[in-house]
Amino acid sequence: MNTFYITTAIPYVNGKPHIGHTLEFVQTDTIARFHRLLGEDVVLLTGSDENSLKNVRAAEKEGITTKELLDKYTAVWKAFGSTLDIKVDIFQRSFNPETHFPGVQKLWELCDKAGDIYKKSYTGLYCVGCEQFYKESELKDGLCPQHLTPPEVVNEENYFFKLSRYQNEIKELIESDTVQVIPTKIRKEVLSFIESGLEDFSISRSVERARGVGVPVPNDPKQVMYVWFDALAIYMTGIGYGWDEEKWQKYWPANMHVIGKDIVRFHAIYWIGMLLSAKLPLPKTIFVHGHIASGGQKMSKSIGNVIDPYEVIGKYGADFTRFYLLYEVPTLDDGDFTFSRADELYTSEFANGLGNLVSRVAALCAKTGITYPLTTTNRSLSTELIDSFTALDLRESLRLVWKRVWDLNKKLSDDEPWKKEGDELATYLAPVVEEIRVIATDLQPFVPTLAGKLGEHFGSEKIEKIAPLFPKLT
């Protein structure tokens, strides 16, 4: 059986889920479900990036242990996935010393053995109050933006990864689509970035500054690994790297990393460089979605246009939330969310479109009182959808399915079956019911709960009237 391993980006735990994460989860889940329906052995991984000083301080503030705090944060993310019908197979936490640390350290050792890790002193502007480095551009009149005190110039020895060494190799891999970066717009940006020259990057911090949080650097008790080396490795440790070789062998390399455009560089360049160094297989595709604005503007607290995903799900339900993000937002480009647009779409597509269609068909079926035998018990996705899906334009694919809804609505109006009676009506309805069953099947990757409801109602031989699936918004 073919395996299909897909990941979301690993969110930084102490943030709250926002609409961008919602988009990413939904897209990832839709692709995963599609492959699952093709009969592949699918693993969807998500997780949490936890090894940060901020979490230590936040825990201190609340008077609980770091682990307790992280458990709390992580629970939020896990729950969030389920409210969106995301089928998560693995939730990997980077705080876990049993299943995460060994793999990252193994990766480090391989890179080290390849001669790609070296020590170098790093000079930065450090604020003691914040316990963090600032770039000059982040300072406010040369002072820490938080404390308004002058930062100290701190010099520290850190480990660096020799990314520069892999510049040409990475470029060739992306140019040849060995590592496919989509959309092409982003691929071009990555290539032009590489052409501008790659520099080595820092992959460790001193234990003191990290307050002991993080993956220990092998053979150097004074250093822990820093953000990206640690976080990216989650994609491998989650499926067993370092603690379950067999499982890792089975699923690695990832077929697809789904990420936002803000972290493209780390995935398309750093990550590839690290894996090249360790001589490990490379992910096949890096799928980059856009960002969501609201009312044509970036969401920001000062404008007051921040969309809370919980509010969206609460108002319209998980199915419609998924529908909006898949149907309205361009799959690989920036999109927009407003409640007024959501209301419009809900009314026109859900209530008046699909909802009304199933009502009228169910009512006609109930009128005949005849049964509609199933032509197959294990229906598969239509070839039309399968062909479309390979282009990875989820919006186009969903629209293709949705077109069937409107075509069928129109067909009913044209044919006026309600003027028919008895056998004639029953004969007419058989293919109509069949078409609804096809629609229900094809909707599965996109809106699984809704598809399930439809499949159940129209999948029985005796079809009764159905209560409105989507009551009008009041």
Add this chain to the structure above:
RNA sequence: GUCAGGGUAGCUCAGCUGGUAGAGCACCACAUUCAUAACGUGGCGGUCGUGGGAUCGAAGCCCACCCCUGACACCA
């Protein structure tokens, strides 16, 4: 500033190997019950960012300019 993408009906967009503008939503009218006053039919609606240019002919090609978005490194 450099590079990339974009500016087409009120809204979201399609059209871009050049031949005189399309769809959906919204709005209006008509029709109508199988259906969630839903569906259907028709209509309203556009100096195709601005100004030049080559062409018999441009939204589409060339030039200039304006506006928006993104990338330009250690960044969550």
